[in-house]
Amino acid sequence: ILLPLIFLEKHLKVEVESKSETKGNRNTSFGVKEGHYLVGNQGIYKVCKFLGEGSFGKVAKCTKLGSPGFCAIKIMKSDRAGLREMETMKRIKHLDPDKNHLVKMYECFSFQNMTCIVYEILEESLYNFFQKYEHHIHLCHIRVMAQQLLTALEAINSMGLIHCDIKMDNIMFIRQNCINVKLIDFGLALETKELTTVSRVQVTPFRAPEVILGLYPLDKSVDMWALGVVLASSYFGKYPFSYHTEYDTIRAMVQIFGVPEPEVLEKAEHTRGFFVLDYEDDDLCWRLQTPEEHEQITFSLTFSSGCWRSILKEELHQVKPSCDPREKPAPQENLEKTEAPHTDSDQAKMPIGVKKRKKVFSVKKDILLIGNLGNYKVSDVLGEGSFGKVFKCHKEETEDIYAIKILKYVSDAKKEVEVMELIRDLDPDKNNLIKFYEYFTHRNVNCVVYEMLHQRLYDYMHKPTHLCNIRSVAEQMFQALSALKSIGVVHGDIKLDNILFADKNSLRMKLIDFGLARKAKELVKGTKIQVTPFRAPEVILGLPLDESIDMWALGMVLACLAMVQIFGLPEEDLLTAGEFAGNFFTSDDGGNDPVFLDLLKRMLEVNPQKRIPPSQALAHDFITMRHLSGESAAEYFATAKTIMGSPSSSSSSNSSRTTNGNPQTPESKKLILWR
The missing domain is CATH 3.30.200.20 (Phosphorylase Kinase; domain 1)
Known part of the structure; x- marks a missing residue:
């Protein structure tokens, strides 16, 4: 699986740097408290409670005297920023907010040197949804959100506006029981012609490469990049690019998409802050600075850019296991590889050939x-x-x-x-x-x-494991085996129980339990070693033994983590009939992952001139599902269409419902596809 969504909780909520003010300044700028009244043009509003606070102002949940229900009022100092948002919302008001998935504004007014904008009250942000439920969003629901948000972008683009601050905080569900989102917070929105003179926009995790590299003038494609990052984060459960520094972000982009085209780098103003011209095969070309080179230039430390980015560009290479220990790659050779073999669960707890001993221990708690x-x-x-x-x-x-x-x-x-x-x-x-x-x-x-370590890899087997995580496990264990080989030691008991996570919030792992370890020279033909599921064929057949028995066992461990990727899925009738199939497989969008990834790649195109616009994105196969064919695909198509339904109608039977706040797909007579 990808790393845990606690990562999102720690890092997802980032404010736009250009908004920053001190907390003290914000507190002294507002005298409004709960219970106070705001006098507007269309009525008087009572402040019930504050929903949030940013660098520009506060958002309060209010009631309008004489009217039922609630509204959200954004209260700002009557400065340029407040007046700017007010003018932007007046323009957007002419659009149909429900049809175009834009937050609905009721009125704007000034009150006691404050600018107040009255909005409809919405349920919760996409960011808070992740915080609350800690799971990824199903692809069917991502399709719905993509369609709605692309519609929103197309609508504001038609008015000559660019949002410039698309992030998970600024996408909100209308209510808890339907997949219907709206785009909010137009405080940083600009006219298209204004963006040509702006150099810095967007929050760092969602910042487009042309903004970082200084590829001016900027245009509306910055919003498409940010939306692509939102959808990728929703699908994978974490950001696709590291954002500790802009160098980390660019480095991650290069690892996925490669170095940008020469004409892009030559035009960008900040290219030399990230790339250098170097000779490759007698040709002068751009390459990314190494972390050391970048640190020397900027004097800033950089961080690793995350393990799962490669999932967008790499596929599993199926590796046929070898029974000849001489043909197994050495640990050091594997450290350079990018793919890994895979496997299933560990039932054997006691090594073969060891007589079970009576366990009599006087050690008890508090001794x-x-x-x-x-x-x-x-x-x-x-x-x-x-x-x-x-x-x-x-x-x-x-x-x-x-x-x-x-x-x-x-x-x-x-x-x-x-x-x-x-x-x-x-x-x-x-x-x-x-x-x-x-x-x-x-x-x-x-x-x-x-x-003291954390959790066994065996305990993690009930969760799906992404290839990028398998790669991380493989690399670390290859390093461990390489180190053991350097001192002539064979572990002899590698299994899922004996690989532990070093801590709760990372993929750092360690090899444990050297109770059966021995020097390689002590391994003689016929030695009974290793538990059965992880026993190398040379042990079973009575062949000469060496360190390669550990490599076999590790191959089986990795195979346990991704058995389906080697052998493929069991037949659908077996999965449908199997009483316990749901413990290992789940229904999913067959054939849609590659289509969705294609849309992401086109949205996350480094060259803004080649980035897909909203109108084309709405016509992409991921949204239209034109690529699906066949009887089973027809059933999936109908189900997906039901979920997409009529999002503007909250009472429509086509709206996707939730259970305990978790979006669920409509029930179907049989499973559509398994994964």
Whole structure:
């Protein structure tokens, strides 16, 4: 899966830099409080509560005296910005706001040196939807939003206006029980002719490349880029481009789309802030600056641009597994590869050839273990295997948390510690290996102290796994195996249980449990090692053994994460008849992912002159579904059309309903497609 949507919660809400003011200035600019009254041209409004606050003003939920219902009033200082938004909304008022999916304005007025614009009250923003429900939006619903927002852009473009601030905060659902959105906040909107003189617009995550590169004059295509980023973020659950710095954004774009065309870079004013001219095969051409080069030029640190961007341009290469250990690539070779093999779940918990021992442990919760480097208070049991138990413990002096593996048999403990002492010379963080701290005995039990990690990869198997995440797992484990090989150690027990996430909010992983590890020279033909699902064919057949048994097991782990991508989907009648099919597969838009990605690529075209305009986007196959054919496609088409329905009618039976606020597709007699 892609990384967790907590990422969105932390980073999605970003204000336009050009709006920034200090919080103190904002607070002193407004004397309006809850319960106050605002006198307008069409009535008197009572402030019930404040819905939000930005650098230009506040938005209040109000009631109009003598009228039912609520409205939203944006209260601003009567400065140029407030008056500008008022004039823009007066122009937009001539459009049909429901038909064109634009926020409805009722009136504008000035009151006590404040500009007040009265809007219809809407339900929640797309950003808040992600915060609340923490899941991606179904492709059917993205189609509806795309159609509505493209209609909005086409409408304001017809008035000679450009929004200039499209982001998830500025797209709102009309109500909770329908997929019907409107575009709001025209505080930064400009006339098309004005945009030719402007150099900086848009929030960083949604900023078009022509704005960053200084490809002037700007035009209405900046809005199309921002909308493309919104749709991509809705589909994938995170931004397609990093935005910590503009260099990171450009770097991500280059990794997906390649270096922009030479004529674009030669025309742009800020090209040399991101690209350099260099020789390639005796030809002088532009290339992206390396992070080190950019840091030297700008003196600003850059951040990694995210692991999933490549999903827009790469497909899985199916790899036929080899039974000959000599044909398996070495870990170092795999570190340079961009694709990875894949697999399914881990049922075996105890290695073959090891006799199950009676587990008798006196260690219990709240017992104090006396170590060499400090005392550890036992908390919870994290896991239990055939060799011992693992406890979560707190170090008494520092309250730091550790994982302590308790082994009853001295021989098992000494064998594991001997390997861990070899590994200690390696950098555990760099090489993605669990960190070992100390070994001690306490009341005849053997204690091995490790760093505390988060969740097993096995526990993650109930969620779909994107290829980009599989790639990240593969790269880190190849590094771990490469490090082990450099000291002549074979892990011998690689499986989903023994790969752990280092922390909750990242894809950083570590290899654990070296209880069966041994030096490669100790592996002799006929040794029974590895659990059955991950056992290499040379172990089964009794062939000579070496480090490549770990590579086989890792290949099986990766295959577990993406079995469907290797073997394809089971037949539809099997999935429909299967009682447990829903645990592993879900109905989805067959054949629509590539079409949707094509629309995204055309919306996120780096060259603004080639970027698709709203009118063409509305006619794209993703919206019209002209590419679908066949009986099953006809059923899908009908369902999708039902969802798209008549969005302007809130009571229409065609509106897509929700369950507990979660948009759901209409029920169908049978599953349309599986994934």
